[in-house]
Amino acid sequence: MKDVFARLASDFLSAIIFLIIYLVTDNVILATSVAIAGAIAQVIYARVKGHQLSFMTYASLGLVVVLGAVTLLTNDPRFMLAKPAIAHFAIGTIMLKRGWMLRYMPPIVTETVPEYVTAAGYVWAALMFLIGAGTIVVASTGDLKLWAFYISVVAGGAKILAFAVQYIVLRLVVTSRRRAAARA
Template sequence: MKDVFARLGSDLFSAIVFLVVYLATDNVILATSVAIAGAIAQVIHARIKGQQLNYMTYASLALVVGLGGITLLTNDPRFMMAKPSIAHFAIGAIMLKRGWMLRYMPPIVVETVPEYVTAAGYAWAALMFVIGVGMILVASTGDLKLWAFYLTVVAGGAKILAFAVQYVVLRLIVTSRRRAAARA
């Protein structure tokens, strides 16, 4: 679980930096510049530490630099605010791969209810798309406080709630099937 939150924090680092600097200074140019510099520094730091970087890391960097550049040219924060939604769409697309979630499940779940894990994987993909659409709609308002609330409370809370529901449901189904198998 700790790895999941660390990865999420890493993926949203530039958005968080942008938000913090913008809220502290009310300066779009400064916030965007610091977010771009932070994203570049994050990749350089990972390379120096010898960490394996995947294409999503480079895609995220390209989005920050590209959307940040547009934000700098237009002085409009909505472009930077759209970056997390694009990331959610990309993650959702990856989650459409059948069975992607099986490798993250304990063996007892994989052996007992693989079809439910596959269904849960598709549900996670749908959640990522819904969050992405919501984030674009919120970003289009240009209301940074509403966007910050959506990014942290709504999107973050939806993922935590989905994880909890998935855990409870899979646990109940596995327990039920194991009991039925023991009786048989």
């Protein structure tokens, strides 16, 4: 669980940096420049430490640089605010692959209820698309406080709630099936 939150923080670090600096300084150019530099530094740091970098890491860096450049050229923060939506759409698309979630589950779950895990994977994909669409709607308003609330509370809370519901449902189903198998 700790690893999941660390990965989420890492994935959204440039957006977090952008938001903090923009809220403190009200300077789009400074916030965008520091966010771009932070994203580049994050990749360099990972490479120096010898960490394996995924496609998503490079895609995130590319988005920060491209959207950051557009933000700098237009002096409009909405482009940087839209970055998490693109990430959510990309992740949702990856989650449409049948059975993607099986490798993240403990053996007891994958052996007992693989069909539930596959269904949960599709539900997660739908959630990512929904959060991405919401992010674009909120980003288009240009209201940073609303965007910060949406990204941190609504989007983050939806993921935590979905994780909790998934955990409870899978635990109940696995327990039920194991009891039924023991009786038989």
